Every structure is written in C-alpha cells, then in structure tokens.
Amino acid sequence: MLSRVADSLYWMSRYLERAENTVRQLDVTMSLMLDPGGASAETRWQRLVSSLGGAPDLEWNGDMDAMARTLIFSSVHHASVTFCVNGARENARQVREEISTEQWDRLNRLYHQIHSPNTQAQFGANINDALASIVDGIHLFKGVSDTTMIHGQGWQFIRLGRYLERAYSTATLLEVFQPELYTLPEREHSGYQYLEQVGLLRCCTAFEAYCQVYTADLSADRILEFLLLNRDFPHAIRYSVDGIMSAIESIQRTGGRRPPEELTAGIGRLHAMLGYTTIGEILASDPAMFLHTIREQCMRIHELVYRYYVQYSIQSALTI
Amino acid sequence: MSTSPQLDVEALYGDYPLDHAFDEMRESSGELRPHYRALAETLARLPQDELQRRKQSAELSFLTQGITFTVYGREEGTERIFPYDLLPRLITAAEWDRIERGLTQRITALNHFLRDIYSDAKILADRVVPRELVYSCKHYRRQMRGLQVPRNVYITVIGSDLLRLSTGEFVVLEDNLRVPSGVSYMLTNRRVMKRTFPHLFHSYGVRPIEHYPQLLLSTLRSLAPEGRPEPNIVLLTPGVFNSAYFEHTYLARQMGIDLVEGRDLVTHDNVVYMRTTDGLKRVDVIYRRVDDDFSDPLIFRSDSILGCAGLFNAYRAGNVTVTNAFGTGLADDKALYAYVPRIIRYYLAEEPILPNVETFVLTDEKERKHVLANLDKLVVKAVGESGGYGMLIGPQSTAKQRQEFAVQIEANPRNYIAQPTLDFSRAPCLIGNQLEPRHVDLRPYILFGDKVNIVPGGLTRVALEKGSLVVNSSQGGGSKDTWVLQ
Secondary structure (H helix, E strand, O other), rough: EEEEEEEEEHHHHHHHHHHHHHHHHHHHHHHHHHHOOOOOOOHHHHHHHHHHOOOOHHHHHHHHHHHHHHHOOOOOOOOOHHHHHHHHHHHHHHOOOOOOHHHHHHHHHHHHHHHOHHHHHHHHOOOHHHHHHHHHHHHHHHHHHHHHOOOOOOHHHHHHHHHHHHHHHHHHHHHHHHHHHHHOOOOOOHHHHHOOOOOOOOHHHHHHHHHHHHHHOHHHHHHHHHHOOOOOOOOOHHHHHHHHHHHHHHHHHHEEEEEEEEHHHHHHHHHHHHHOHHHHHHHHHHHHHHHHHHHHHHHHHHHHHHHHHHHHOHHHHHHH | OOOHHHHHOOEEEOOOOOOOOOEEEEOOOOOOHHHHHHHHHHHHHHHHHHHHHHHHHHHHHHOOOOEEEEEOOOOOOOOEEEEEOOOOEEOOOOHHHHHHHHHHHHHHHHHHHHHOOOOOOOOHHHHOOOOHHHHHOOOOOHHHHOOOOOOHOOOOOEEEEEEEEEOEEEEEEEEEEEOOOOOOHOOOOOOHHHHHHHHHHHOOEOOOOOOHHHHHHHHHHHOOOOOOOOOOOOOOOOOOOOOOOOHHHHHHHHOOOEEEEEHHHHEEOEEEEEEEOOOEOOOOOOOOOOOOHHOOOOOOOOOOOOOOOHHHHHHHHOOEEEEOOOOHHHHHHHHOOHHHHHHHHHHHHHOOOOEEEEOOOOOOOHHHHHHHHHOOEEEEEEOOOOOOOOEHHHHHHOOHHHHHHHHHHOOOOHHHEEOOOOOOOEEEEEEEEEEEEEEEEEOOOEEEOEEEEEOOOOOEEEEOOOOOOOOOHHEEEEEOOEEOOO
C-alpha cells in the first residue's frame, strides 16, 4: 500500500486511541474530585495533565468545569478530545478510499457530534453522559473497523497505531501514578485509598477485569502487575506490545521485502522485557525506570516503522 | 389510481410561471407532459410534509457520508453538502438517443482535431480553423507536438454541458475536456433516489448508471502501455484541499485503485513509481485529476508541488499513460467552441447532430462591434475560466459592470466570447412544500477508450435561486438525479 496511506491510517488510529484515553482519564479525575478527602483538586488536575503527556499551557485555574471543557473542546491543545478527533478525521479524509464507508460514516458522525452545539449544551447539563457518548462513538468506530475493513496491511497499520498509542499512554499513566500508589498508607482501610486505586484501574477500564483475576482485594503491587504484565487484558501494556508485535509481523508477511532486523529486534526486546520479567523483579529494581524504558522503546519502534515503511530514501529503495 | 389526479397535482404548484422557456414537466398549456404524469401523481398522493421528511433524510445521508465539496475564497476548509433537489429530471428514450449519437459524433471529431493539431495540423492548412486562434490558446501545449499518444486517444473522460432551448431542442453549451468533475454526484444522487422513491423508480424503468466506475476502469486499462498486461492504474489527485476531493476518493474506491498525490510519485530512468510500504512500485496508467499546469514542474509550472517531476518525460517515453492527455484544453477553449460544427464537418463529413449555441468570436472585428453595442442582451464569458467565474450576464448586469467588460474586451478580445442570453429549460424543484420551476442543464459523462461509452443520464445541475441562470456548484447551484427512461 502507499506509504502516505499507511501513515494516515496509523495516525487516524493513534488519534482516536488518544481521544479515548483523554475522555476516560478526565471522567475518572472528575469523579474522584467529588470526594473531598485525598489529594487536592489542583494536585489531581496536575496529575491528569502529566499523565496525558504534559501540557504547560493547561495551568489549573480553580474552575474544574472550564478546565474540563478545554480538555474536551479546545481545538489547539494536543491532548484535547476535539483536537484528536479532528486529527483522526483529517487523516481519514485523506485516505477516504482505503477505509470502509461504515468507518468513515462513524468517524464523521463522531466529528459532527463533538462539533454540534447540542454537545456543548449537554456538556453543561450532564458531563458524564456527554463523555459516555463520545466514548461510544469511538467504540463504534473500532467495532466497524474490525468488522467492515479488509484485514490487510491497512488494518494492521490501524492496529499498530492503536496498540502503540495504548502501550505508550498506559506507561505514561503508570509512571505518573506509580509513586503515589506507594505513598498511600499501606493496608489502611480508608475508603479514599480505595477510590484512588479504583480510579487508576478505571482509567484503563480495568477494574472489573482486575476483580476477576485478583478479587476486589486491591493492592499497589497487584495493580501494577495487572496493568503491566497481564497477557489477556487488552489495556495491559504486555497485551498491547503483543498487539504491536503481531501487527508488524503481519505487515512484514504481506510485503515482499526482508524484515529490517533493527525493527524486529526492537520489538522482540520490548516483548521479552514484558514477557520474562516478574513484578517482584521490577519492584525490586526501579519501576519508574522500567516504565520509562517502555516509553522509550515505543518511540524507537515508531521511528523505525517510519524509517522503513514511510519515509525511506528513494535511492535505497531503488538499489534493493 | 386516484380519482381526480389532475386536481391533486394542481395543489402541488407553488409560484409556477410558464413562459417561453421550455418546462421539462408541463406543456405551455399547463398540461403535464406524459412521461412526468406518474411522478406528479406520486407526489400528489404523498401525505403533507412527507416530501420534506424525505428531503431531510436524504440531506442527512449526504452529510454523514461526507459528500461535500470545498468552497474557494472562504475560510479554509469550508465544507458544504452539494445542494440537492429531491425530484428527478426525466429524459425519454428518444431524447436520449439523439443526445448519445450527438455526443459520440462530437467527441470523435474533437479527438481527431486534437490529434491533427498535435501532428500535421491539416485543418489549419486548409483554413477551416484560424491558426491564430489555436496558437494563442493558453491550453495549447507545444510539448505535445509529434508525440504518439496510446491508441490516439487524447480525451478519455469528458463531461459536456447541454442546455435545452425553448424549442425543446438540446444544444451543447461547452465541452469539458480537461478534468471534468461531478460524476460522483451523479452516482450518489442515484443511490439516494433509489432509497427515497423506491416504488416510483421501479415503475419508471430507469436505465442504470451504476456501472460507470467499472466502465472507467476498463477504459483506463485499454490505454495501458504495450507489454504491461497487468497495469497498475492510479488516480492522481491534487489532494484533500481540492474541491473535488470527495469525488477522487469515491472513484478510486469504486474502482479499487490507489489514489495518489504528487508526493507519492517518483520517476527514475523515465519510469514512474509510487512509494509503497513495500518499496517502489511501477505505475502504468494515471487517471489525472490535476491540471496540465500543475502536473510536472520540470515542463509546466515550476512552482507546482502537486505534480511529479519527470512525469512528462516518462509519458513521452511511452512508459506511462496519462489521461486525459496534456493540452486537451485547446479543444474546449470557448473561442474554438464556435468552430466545433466546422470541425465535425471537416473530419467526419457529417452534419452536427447536436447544435452549438450561437457564439460571437470577439477577435472578429464585425462581431466585436455587434457585441459591444449589445452587451445588455448578451452573455460574455472569459475563454479560460470555468465554474461560472469571469462572466457577464447582460440582462442582469449593471451599467458599470458592462463598462468594465467593454474595456477588458477592447484590451484583449481573444480572451472573451459572447453568446445570446439563453432562456434554457426549467424543471420542477421542491421549494418548501411545493413545486417551482428552476433552470437546469445536463452534463452527461462520456468515456473514450477503444470506443465511446456514455452512461445514460448524467448530472442535471439546477440554478436553485429563483430566476438565476448559473448552475455551478461554486455559485449556489445544486443537482438532481437524471432518469433516462426505457
């Protein structure tokens, strides 16, 4: 497929994943703020902004509603939902012929929904409903992507974008939350601690899945283990890395060229790191460093994918 | 059957003047034309507001499908849905037969003309067309001289604009031989209409048009360079900011070919490649939706970033087919238009089946004098413009506008032509809850590969503003589905 098309599909998917992540984290942060105990609103807001990748111009100004509104409707902040949905649609528009009509239809509806005055009004009246309907729109898009698009290279680039973004943003989230998980008073049965921990899980839609694996007995170690190393839960980093790996493998299989060793090695390294390390080992060394390495590796994979599939030099392509 | 259909139908009419302009639905006496009767009776039987409801559902479907076009000269990225009228325009089998024969004849002759001009130029030597007019045309491409194009086909995709005069006769207003657009609206209009009036559609026995993309694909394939049995065919688009971008994506998807931009293409040793995730892949046929000027910065405009450097040389070497060929704009130049009947007689020795609109060529001194004296009655057009820009409609103009045009004509007569103001035909449109007549034209789409193919119908464009004669989408025009009956 055309390199430019692969590029657009990849970013369309990354932007939507990012939008969903923003919505979920905002939703959790706002519901945590309803309970007066625990951290201050400002701390929570800072934490939210840093786990969304940090935005120096999103300073806390005391008005949660206005801040939330910015995070949803601003068309300039890179983490804002509107910005991401615009980006996703713009990318989709440039590859309109590659995606299915249903996909375009869904994404276009989501775009018009976010830009409609109704949504702004609904946002004032009931924030949760507004957020839920945005997430619904994104889920519908993912659903039709999987059911109506041919599962060829284009679809694999969509998967690649989704899982790379997810692995990266979950690692960022854990990196931000991780120190606080351990400064909370150990095993003290305060309801606030529980809420914080559930909040973290809910940022990854992981609460119910966690309970199925570990029961509702929440502990920092287990939460980390679950979100990092679980191989069956779609929002766990290990699962996402498996997704990256299988997407790249499929892309290489459908192409005629020999896979670049650097790329295979990079993904293999990340895959092994998550597959053959126990949570005990991670905690015994430096969990923050571990998470940071994951992020770096993700960026490295992104660069290699670009160098090999999208922005390769013409001279090298001619000599092959 | 309704007991008194005539009475019901009367109630549908809003402000519905019948004058000397041809009305597609009604005789001058007010009687329904026979082929419109079933349509009018269906409308009359619908419950109140049902038409509006169907219209809204059709419009919503256009918006969510992203069937929009970009309007120039406003904020960047102003997307609008192409205004759409719910009522189909009907064309009888006999009328269509004449149109089809006429267009086939015309396109064949124009292709002969292009071939002749870019080789021996016999028609100029025989003084049928003035040499000056050809060589002063800004779409004449000297680079095409002596170049052998595949199968001698210069114009592959054509959209000619037809009008219907008060006599009921169809005439050709202009030919679009460069990059005609609108065919995606023809196809999507049809899809929406089938959903909006399923029973009516069925009962009329409308001839299908849905195979257009398939026809286009096989036409393009028939033009592939020799020795490329499995040609890689692509559609070259200027990109997402082009007003017809939706159409480019639509056609590429319907044909199952790659939609490429100039930046996706590279040339090496006079072969065109596209950049894919699997390395460089050779390109054999380019359906070009980029103007000549922007296609190759080495040959045409050097500041263009929409094209592909080296494309023309690869084309000249015969390694890639580009269609429509370069320099075809020569034959749709508005001043050369006046000579098309003579061109048809010269190459085919036949009388034109579809007449031209009477046209004054302003480089001719006698005709120029006549035009300048009658600016208030005539339509003046700049020859190089399209889309309804650069036009003076005499009867609707101010003295100041006429003065400005007169100055420009004196300064550069080659740049303008004049035609009588045409009261071309009107078709009923849904305005509010009622039917009112609006001016319409017809743009059939013609494909020319190993033979001429015209899908029955085309895009009927509507001047939705009351009394307006401008049907271009950039100037407030809309469209309707066109039903050619069996």
